Amino acid sequence: MTKKVDSKVGLVVAAVGIITFGVFLAIGLWIDHPILLGILGFVLAFLAMAIIFGRRAERAAFGQMEGQPGAAAAVLENVGRGWSVTPAVAMNRSQDVIHRAVGKAGIVLVAEGNPNRLRSMLAAEKKRMARIVADVPVHDVMVGDGEGEVPISKLRTKLLKLPRVLPGAQVTAVNDRLRALGDLMSNMPIPKGPMPKNVRMPKGR
Numbered sequence: 196m197t198k199k200v201d202s203k204v205g206l207v208v209a210a211v212g213i214i215t216f217g218v219f220l221a222i223g224l225w226i227d228h229p230i231l232l233g234i235l236g237f238v239l240a241f242l243a244m245a246i247i248f249g250r251r252a253e254r255a256a257f258g259q260m261e262g263q264p265g266a267a268a269a270v271l272e273n274v275g276r277g278w279s280v281t282p283a284v285a286m287n288r289s290q291d292v293i294h295r296a297v298g299k300a301g302i303v304l305v306a307e308g309n310p311n312r313l314r315s316m317l318a319a320e321k322k323r324m325a326r327i328v329a330d331v332p333v334h335d336v337m338v339g340d341g342e343g344e345v346p347i348s349k350l351r352t353k354l355l356k357l358p359r360v361l362p363g364a365q366v367t368a369v370n371d372r373l374r375a376l377g378d379l380m381s382n383m384p385i386p387k388g389p390m391p392k393n394v395r396m397p398k399g400r
Contacts, residue, residue, distance in 0.1 A: 208248045215240035254348065267307045267338045268294050270350045277363075278354070279370050285320050287312065293320055297370050300357035301332035305350065310337055327372045332360060 219236025223229040268282040271294055278298040285293040291308025293316055304320055306313040317335050324333065336353060337344045345353050361369070 204248065204251050207251065208244045211247050212240040212244040215243045266347050267305050267350060268292075270347060271296050271305060271354075274298075274351050274354055277366075279366075281373075285316055287316065291316060293317065295373070296354065297366060297373065298354070299359035299361045299363070299366055300354070301334060301361060302328065302369065302373075303354060303357070304333065304335045305338060306335065307338040310339065310341065310344070313337060324373070327375065328369055331365075331369050 216233075216236040216239075219232045219239065220229060223232025223236070226232070268280070271278070271280045271282070274280070274296065278296050281295045281297075283292050284295045284304075289309065289312060291306070291312045293313070294305045294307075296303045296305065302324065304317055306317055321333055321335070334357060336350065338347055338350060340346055
């Protein structure tokens, strides 16, 4: 998958490994300990190759996700421990969507789609939540490459850099209160039996 997006990944990873091993082997020959430094160089070369490949694979994955509907939700689901994510708490017919993440930084509303339409959607979602969680900080993040927007590749970092202001017990309490609001998916009427065909998306609030 990575090679389809990054055709040079194999050469880059191999070069990192060879150079790292070569440097340590040269140092070993210089100080007359080639075997010891050679083994150390081999281990560190393998580690360096794994790190470089991991970073380029992650960049390739983000590149493929860029612009795809639901990409932000996929990133949020992998933010890490301490975050509770609810995808698609709001959506309109143009598939502009807002996801919600709750953690020690408070509530983060992550929006993806058309910025002009999303601004009113974010305002409506904040107003809806204010009735229940007015005492909790709410951050909003617009995913995209425009001014004031956060690229999908930096979304996880953005959330992790937010200041932590809530204790764990309060995070749990906030999650419980927000569940009372429901979300787009839980509020959709789901008929019994086989899923009907040609189901239309619900209109945005």
